[in-house]
Amino acid sequence: MANSRPAGAMGGRGPMGGGHGPMRGTVVKAKDFKGSIKKLLRYLKPYALQLIVVVIFAIASTVFMILGPSILGNITTLIYEGLMNIIGGTGMGIDFDAILKIICLLIGLYLASALFTFIQSWIMSGVIMKLGYSLRKDIEDKMHKLPLNYYDTRNYGEILSHITNDVDTLVNSLNQSITQVITSVTxxxxxxxxxLLISWKMSVIAILVLPLSLILVLFVVKHTQKYFRRQQEYLGHVNGHIEEMYGSHLIVKAFNGEADSVAQFNDLNNQLYDAGWKAQFSSSLMMPIMNFINNIAYVIVCIMGGYYASIGVITVGNIQSFIQYMKQSTQQVQQVANISNVLQQTAAAAERVFEYLEEAEEEPDTEYPVPVDDIKGEVIFAHVHFGYNPEQIIINDFTAKVEPGQKVAIVGPTGAGKTTMIKLLMRFYDVTQGAICIDGLDLKQFRRNDLRSLFGMVLQDTWLYNASIKDNIRYGKQNASDEEVIEAAKAAQVDHFVRTLPDGYDMVLNEEASNISQGQKQLLTIARAILCDPKILILDEATSSVDTRTEILIQKAMDNLMRGRTSFIIAHRLSTIKDADMILCMDHGDIVEKGTHEELLAKGGFYANLYNSQFSDGEEEE
Structure with missing residues (x-):
C-alpha cells in the first residue's frame, strides 16, 4: 500500500535515547580530520589578525614562565654559596641584596606572563564566541533552506544536536586547544x-623518560578502552531503560510492571557498575605509573647533578632548575597528549556541523514570482506523479480540478496518499511528474512563502508552543489585535473554555501544552486558522480530538469559515463531509471515485463500502 510519509521518517528518540555524549576516556574521532580542520580555518580566517596576536602573546607568556626556574636557581646558588662562606668562615655570607633583585625580577616576569596570558585569553574568548555565533547563525539559516524530506528522514534529536551539542563541543574544545597547543609546544x-644549556648528559636521562612514559601510557590506554566502551554502552542501556519507564510510568503502574522494571534496571546497573569500576581503576593506574618512572628519573638526575656540582661543572641552583624543567616538561608532554584528544573532538564536532551545512538545499524560488494578491482559489492537479523515493512512486496520475470556493473532501484508507497531496499542494515537496496549478499558474511560479501565505491549516497533530493562549492563536496572524484574537476564538468555540482557565487568554502553556486537554488544543489551532483568514483552507482530521457536541459547534464555525473559500478536507469520519461539493476517493495513490456524497452512495462502490463500514454492527448515523 502507498504510504503518505517516507519510510525512513523518524520522530522523537529511539529506545536507546538519552542524548548522552562520549564517556570520559573515549574520543570520538573525525572521519576526515584534515578536511574538517581546513574548513574550520576558513571560518577563522576573518579573525587572522586577532589569532596572530594571540599566538605572539601566548609565546611571550610562555617564554617568561620558562625563564622563571633558571632565575630561581640563581637564588638557590646564592643561598648555597653564602652558607658555604659562613661555614668556611670566609666571605660576607648570603647576599640578600642580590636575592632581592632576583626576586623582583621574578615577580616582574611572572606579572608580565600573567598579563600576556590574560590578554590572549580575552582575545581568544572573543574570537571563539564570534565563531560560535557565526556557526549557529549559519545553521539557523540552513534550517530554512533544507527540504522537508531532510527532516522527515532524520531523528529530531540529531538535528538539534548540531545546534547545541556539536557547536558547544566545537567552541569549548577549540577555545581550550588553540592556546594550549601553542603554550605546550613552546x-x-x-x-x-x-x-641542554645546563647539562646535555642529564638531558639525555630526561629525554629517555618521555618515550618510556608514552609506551606505558599507550599500553594502559589500549587495555582500558574496552572497559570505557563497555561503560558507555551500559550507560546507554540504563539511560534508555529509565527514559522508557519514566515516559510509560502510567502503563507500568496499570499492568503491575514495577517489579520487572526494577529487576531489569538492577541487571543493567550491575553491568554498568562492573564495567565502570574496571574502567576507572585501569585508568587510575596511569598517573602512579608515570610518577614511578619520573621519580626514578629524578633520583638519577639528582645523583648526576650532585656529582657534577661537586666537581664544579654545574651549580646547585642548576640542579634545582633542571629538576623543575624536567618535571614541567613531563607535564607538558601529558598536556600535549590530552590536547590531541581535544583536537579529535574538535574535528569530529566540526565535521558534523559542516556535514549539516553542506546538505543539499531545496530548489531556489523563481527569480520572477507572480503576485498572490488577486488569487481566487482555482486548483488543478494535472497528471501528478510523486514518490518520496523517486524509485517508488506512490501517487499515480492524480488529476482533478477544483473550482474557486469549492469544498473538496479527500477520503480513503490510511496510507492512500491523502496527506501527501496536501504536502504537494503547499509545495513542501515538488511533484515528480505533472503539475499543480493555482488560478492556472504552476506552483513553481510562486515564492514558497507567498504560496504558503494563501493557506490556512488545521492538522490532526496539534502544534502549540510555550507562550500565552493569546500568542498561540495570534501565530496565524502576527499583527492581529486582541479583539481580532477574541473574535476568532469565539468563532472556533474557544472563548468559553479559555475564560474558565487561570489568567484566561494570558495563561501560558507549558512546553508540551499538557496543561490543557487534547480537544482544547485542537480548538486553539482552529482559532488560529480562522484568524489568518486564508484564501485556501486545509483541514486534516481537524475535529478528530473533540467530542461530538463540540464537533457540531466547530462544524458550524467551519462552514462559515469555508464559505467562499476553496477548502480541502481530509476526513476519516465520513459523516462530517456529506455536504462537500466534491469527494475524491483515494486508494494506493489513485483517485478511484469522484463525485458528491449522494452520487457516490448511489454507485454502491468504493465510497459506499467505506461509508457503510462506519455504521455497521447496528450503529446508526447521527
Whole structure:
C-alpha cells in the first residue's frame, strides 16, 4: 500500500535515547580530520589578525614562565654559596641584596606572563564566541533552506544536536586547544633548550623518560578502552531503560510492571557498575605509573647533578632548575597528549556541523514570482506523479480540478496518499511528474512563502508552543489585535473554555501544552486558522480530538469559515463531509471515485463500502 510519509521518517528518540555524549576516556574521532580542520580555518580566517596576536602573546607568556626556574636557581646558588662562606668562615655570607633583585625580577616576569596570558585569553574568548555565533547563525539559516524530506528522514534529536551539542563541543574544545597547543609546544621546546644549556648528559636521562612514559601510557590506554566502551554502552542501556519507564510510568503502574522494571534496571546497573569500576581503576593506574618512572628519573638526575656540582661543572641552583624543567616538561608532554584528544573532538564536532551545512538545499524560488494578491482559489492537479523515493512512486496520475470556493473532501484508507497531496499542494515537496496549478499558474511560479501565505491549516497533530493562549492563536496572524484574537476564538468555540482557565487568554502553556486537554488544543489551532483568514483552507482530521457536541459547534464555525473559500478536507469520519461539493476517493495513490456524497452512495462502490463500514454492527448515523 502507498504510504503518505517516507519510510525512513523518524520522530522523537529511539529506545536507546538519552542524548548522552562520549564517556570520559573515549574520543570520538573525525572521519576526515584534515578536511574538517581546513574548513574550520576558513571560518577563522576573518579573525587572522586577532589569532596572530594571540599566538605572539601566548609565546611571550610562555617564554617568561620558562625563564622563571633558571632565575630561581640563581637564588638557590646564592643561598648555597653564602652558607658555604659562613661555614668556611670566609666571605660576607648570603647576599640578600642580590636575592632581592632576583626576586623582583621574578615577580616582574611572572606579572608580565600573567598579563600576556590574560590578554590572549580575552582575545581568544572573543574570537571563539564570534565563531560560535557565526556557526549557529549559519545553521539557523540552513534550517530554512533544507527540504522537508531532510527532516522527515532524520531523528529530531540529531538535528538539534548540531545546534547545541556539536557547536558547544566545537567552541569549548577549540577555545581550550588553540592556546594550549601553542603554550605546550613552546614549553616543551623551551624547557628542552634550557635543560641542554645546563647539562646535555642529564638531558639525555630526561629525554629517555618521555618515550618510556608514552609506551606505558599507550599500553594502559589500549587495555582500558574496552572497559570505557563497555561503560558507555551500559550507560546507554540504563539511560534508555529509565527514559522508557519514566515516559510509560502510567502503563507500568496499570499492568503491575514495577517489579520487572526494577529487576531489569538492577541487571543493567550491575553491568554498568562492573564495567565502570574496571574502567576507572585501569585508568587510575596511569598517573602512579608515570610518577614511578619520573621519580626514578629524578633520583638519577639528582645523583648526576650532585656529582657534577661537586666537581664544579654545574651549580646547585642548576640542579634545582633542571629538576623543575624536567618535571614541567613531563607535564607538558601529558598536556600535549590530552590536547590531541581535544583536537579529535574538535574535528569530529566540526565535521558534523559542516556535514549539516553542506546538505543539499531545496530548489531556489523563481527569480520572477507572480503576485498572490488577486488569487481566487482555482486548483488543478494535472497528471501528478510523486514518490518520496523517486524509485517508488506512490501517487499515480492524480488529476482533478477544483473550482474557486469549492469544498473538496479527500477520503480513503490510511496510507492512500491523502496527506501527501496536501504536502504537494503547499509545495513542501515538488511533484515528480505533472503539475499543480493555482488560478492556472504552476506552483513553481510562486515564492514558497507567498504560496504558503494563501493557506490556512488545521492538522490532526496539534502544534502549540510555550507562550500565552493569546500568542498561540495570534501565530496565524502576527499583527492581529486582541479583539481580532477574541473574535476568532469565539468563532472556533474557544472563548468559553479559555475564560474558565487561570489568567484566561494570558495563561501560558507549558512546553508540551499538557496543561490543557487534547480537544482544547485542537480548538486553539482552529482559532488560529480562522484568524489568518486564508484564501485556501486545509483541514486534516481537524475535529478528530473533540467530542461530538463540540464537533457540531466547530462544524458550524467551519462552514462559515469555508464559505467562499476553496477548502480541502481530509476526513476519516465520513459523516462530517456529506455536504462537500466534491469527494475524491483515494486508494494506493489513485483517485478511484469522484463525485458528491449522494452520487457516490448511489454507485454502491468504493465510497459506499467505506461509508457503510462506519455504521455497521447496528450503529446508526447521527
Amino acid at each position: 614549553n616543551v621546546v623551551g624547557m628542552l633548550i634550557m635543560m
